[in-house]
Amino acid sequence: MAIEKASSPKSPQPIPKEEVTDSPTEGHLDEEKLKKFYIGSIDQGTTSTRFIIFDGLGQPVAQHQLEFTQNYPHPGWHEHDPKEIVETVELCIEQATQDFLDQGHEIEDIKAVGITNQRETVLVWDRETGEPLHNAIAWPDTRTKGLVRQLKEKEGADELKNICGLPLSTYPSSVKLVWLLQHDKAVKKAYDEGRLVFGTMDTWLLYNLNGGKEKNVLVTDATNASRTMFMNLETTEYDDRLLDFFKLDRKKLTLPKIVPSSDAKEFGTLAKGLLKGIRIAGCLGDQSAALVGQQAFKPGRAKNTYGTGCFLLYNVGEKPVISKHGLLATVAYDFGGKRKPVYALEGSIAVAGSGVKFLMDNLGFISSSNKISELASSVEDNGGVVFVTAFSGLFAPYWIDDAKGTIFGITQYTEQGHIARATLEATCFQTKAILDAMEKDSGHKLAELAVDGGMSSSNLCMQTQANIIGIPVDRPAMRETTALGAAIAAGFAVGVWKEFDELKEINQKDRVVFEPNISAEASAKMFKKWSRAVEMCRGWVDTDESNGEED
Template identity: 35%
Template sequence: MAEYVLGIDQSTQGTKALLFDAAGALICRTDLPHRQIIDDRGWVEHDPMEIYNNTVQTVKNLVEKSGVDKDEIKVLGISNQRETALIWDRETGQPVYNAIVWQCARGAAICDAIEKQGAADMIRSHTGLHLSPYFSAAKIAWVLQNVDGAQEKAERGELCCGTIDSWLIYKLTNGKEFRTDYSNASRTQIFNIRSLQWDEEVCQLFGIPMGCLAEVTDSDGTYGETDFEGFFDHPLKICGVLGDSHGALFGQGCLEKGMIKTTYGTGSSIMMNVGEEPVSSDTVVTSLAWRMGGKVNYVLEGNINYTGAVITWLKDDLQIIQSPAETQDLAEGANPVDTTYLVPAFSGLGAPYWDSSAKAVIYGMSRTTKKAELVRAGLDSIVYQITDVIKAMEKDSGIPIAELRVDGGPTKNTYLMQFQSDIAGIPVQVPSAEELSGIGAAYTAGISAGIYDIHTIFSGIERKKFEPKMENEVREIRYSGWKEAVQKILTK
């Protein structure tokens, strides 16, 4: 019999089911979107039951579309949107409130109150994360404080407080398993990345009872079994779980200290494997890459709010392009001596500046600046922001970076990839495979189940390589112009 590995990638916009063969090749994909529930305050929610039902349906659709024998699908891996948090009733499995999405900052007042207690540095020391409503803790605390009876039920241990991975595992195993993996736990802001346990002191600050938290399990550990509500005749073992960015790091084969990847999405996650000991940084955050085979790897991570979203802004808001595909020809045809810079601080600047009050600016225009030059400035801003984070990571870790592995839709733009290599001054590797988050989780499950060999499975991913071509003097002039533009908008 053939052997197949099933991957689920539950992301912000929708849920994908992915089927991989015994060689690790992606042979079929199905997906379903879910609603983005956004109110006039900008608060963002998802319906947890819609996400779960879509997860089950995408798998059913995948099996039908692929035509494979269900009995030949052996194991399941899950990757998920990370900081999104929710609470559900431990007995009934019903959510007490919608999932609060990672983009939602409604927990800002909770973080402000904790900061006034002088606890921000302690939280950073214990969890590796800046005190922020971006992470799961403030979202869970908000639900406990604002849903009638939730805090009391939580104190009695009647609720489960978790992230999307733990929600799906709970539902897929019919409530038998309440688990999360180390990568997801490390993004909650209540997990101690040194003791590798839920942090009692931090949990108390947020008012989150530790008895409501999931059992933290190795990323390649066993998370129970599921038959997808009776769809499979024999249950599948769940034995690979990773947050989406961590899944992409693993899927890129960044298994060694010093290897780094960037995902070009709406925003960007730049993540560097720093090995088996945590590295402290003032400019980026420290998290766990994963724990596999009982061994932990740590990462430095920088998140940027506006990378691919800059292209969307050019298309939907400025309406100066009809499709993202136009940006390459426009950028390549722009006046090479134009000095226009776009600093896309539409919601402040993230790593490495951490200035939430900064405002976006177009800087350095001349009378000859036209559409092509503005579009090129938009693409270039993606590269400059990512380079800022790469340089910060290299400085803080003391680890020289030899190459950058990249994924996401914008990586199809060869101008963007060449400019990234030129400005960062390192080779850029673009894989032939897409769906790197799902690949990472599926490969983790396949390796855990003995279907894949960790030493050979990544060799099937071909890569296109971009080498730096820009002269050092030109690079320095272009990059210093960017730094000058950024300095104009910083408020601290």
């Protein structure tokens, strides 16, 4: 993948990683052997679906991507058509596989398929018919703001985080399901009659890809289950204390079985198409998949993915760490067998690439998202503009549900380039806030940040990130690390790789590093201004708002 060149003559130039590494890692891969193994990866994201076929060295050899419809029926609401998403997955598999065959490969060369998916998005369907009962409620949806305020007043609300690792907010799956039960008659009727199936996107895809109600495969992995607020982090099983808090009766609600992220049997097989009969052997929530794709297998390693939102995960090892500074505790990955689950601290930013999309679609600043660096580089700095991109409130470490997107510092001097630069900076500032919280929770300062995702292609954005956090930013040449992580989980299950050491060299070639190039004092001054803007963006939602419904 080519490195984007910004138009400004002062555009930052990344440093090849081998120039900043004392001793390049010696290769231990049997490259000739691994070139003959292929793993498919379904990457079902918030705005698009893709299917990528990787070789055993972690290099993509065929891929296809499709966008799907984003539905916004009311302010703050965000929905997806469940059937459309399944269709995009099936089409992407067919197109990428046909390309793979056209290159001269055989279906038998593909050893397994993995799945990675948007998390917290909620789907409900009828156990008897297999039909969805409502559009999927997407993870950024904020219709539950009023409900969350009510739940925070309930007895026991303060104890939830110690069990499941998540605070009450509009983010987790739990409150979306409760909202559906309160507001949709068909969903409530199915629940009362014991027909309601609940799942996150992985469960819905696995159910359909296996053939729907005939096979009735209802599973999820521990990384996705840990985003629902229904799973006990320590046991990786559903906890009745959590379900009771949300007044959910397990006799009326079908919950998917929680299994490890890497398993050769539990996820079933593809029921139709060119890959009919191929095993689905890996499943990871998208941010966990990116952590695996970055090979952050040791405690203290971290990655930041700049997608629709931005998600920073920090490996804390085999014991969960409950944050005292606004972060989430989550399962990083669970590769099963004799291995214990590995946990992470997570900081979630609701708006990253979606901020760029807002400038493009809503304001017409740019014709395509990859033009953002060019526009932002047309000015020397942000011109005093600070953009708090709180379109869905502010997530970690702030958790301000009543914040709204707010631009400060606009004058007659302000140009589009200043707002574009401030949009990129908003993600970088929130990343800094999360890293500060992680340092307080873990007691350790991160030495380097591995990055991936669409916005990481911007040299300007990554240099800005390095300047704001004051540590190097390490970017791989192949940035499909989320899909790669799902492929790795599937590959482990079927024996393509057996130990983490075998993955050391995967996706390590042609990485580049952005070193900070401003003083710590200048960085602190910028962050202080951002922090002041965050405090000023509070309180835009009426306190008497009911169940997230806008006036």
